Amino acid sequence: MPADVFAKKRRNSVLLFLLIGAATAISIIITEFSIAKGVTSVPKAIQWSLSNFYPTKDSLAKLPDILVKLKETLLISVAATTLAGILAFVFAILGSNTTRVNAFFGGFSRGIAVLFRNIDVSIWALVLLFSFGQSSLTGYFALFFGSFGFLTRAFIETIDEVSSSSVEALQTTGASYLTVISQSVIPSTIPQMISWVLFMIETNIRNATLVGLLTGSGIGFTFNLYYKNLSYDIASLVVITIIISILSIELISNYVRRVIL
Structure with a gap:
């Protein structure tokens, strides 16, 4: 056999x-x-990059303006992810097989998670452009919707896996629904959920660059502006600041994960 x-x-x-x-x-x-x-074509591309795509002394004069746009992108990413995480937790409570109120709310929450999770953030940005135009608000909502779907699904799985035994133990003693949530679900799942939120912040900072290209905001728009104007030295400086910020956020989030997990 x-x-x-x-x-x-x-x-x-x-x-x-x-x-x-x-x-x-x-x-x-x-x-x-x-x-x-x-x-x-790969060697030619590398040769062109080394010859043209690097910051110069003159391009450093644009660094303060670049940092302002980078700060805007970082704040939008963190704000969108944080609010998405709060709402995702509520929907995860309703959608988890362990803590759902009834089958209707459970199916509805899981359906919303599937819908939002499977629509890419760039698609959200294009759809929202018709409603809000090219603005930071469009980028915020695009990141929010993408984060909400992903985090809802991740939180549902976290609740199902981590807290099922403790929930059953409290339910056996006759504890109320809110008591089960506050005394079992939140304490046992919050470290893993924080880890998911940190992961989503890292992802959204990368996504925000692409969203900025579409919505005309943030660091993505700044890169697109200089690149289209053939200011490759300034465009390369934008790329370097993005890379440094992503690596810094990843180091911070990895440290936080080591502390809480």
Whole structure:
């Protein structure tokens, strides 16, 4: 029996690789992509970057303005993620199989999470442009909706996995619903939820750059402005500040995770 199972898994793996290979070949044919040209263009791209895409002494004069836009992007990312985390916790309580009030609210919460989670933040930005135009508010809501869907799903799974035994123990003693939430769910899940929120903040800072390109706000718009004006030295400085900020936020969030987990 073990040999048959191993052989079946091997056949399935081979079939999967063949399907992926066939899909790749068909895609190359349809798009007329040249692998050889793609490989040979890499050295040229590196050479151009080293020759043009680097900050100069003159570009440093724009650093204060860049930092202002970077601060705006960071604050929008943190604010959108924080509010999304608070609402996601409420929906996660209603959607978790462990703490849901009834099947209707559970299904509704999970459905909302699936809907918002599977729409990319760039799609949200494009949709919201019709309502709010190119503004920071559009970027805020795009990040908020994307974060809300992801965090709701993550929180539901966290509650289901972490607190099920303690919830059952309190329910057995006749504890009220709010007592179960405050005495069991929140204490046992809050460290993991904070970790998810920190992860989402990191992700949103990266997403905010793309959203800024679409909504005309923040550091993404600043990069797009200088890049289109062929000011590659200033554009490269924008990229460097983004990289430094992302790495700094990641170091801070990793430290916080080590403390709380």
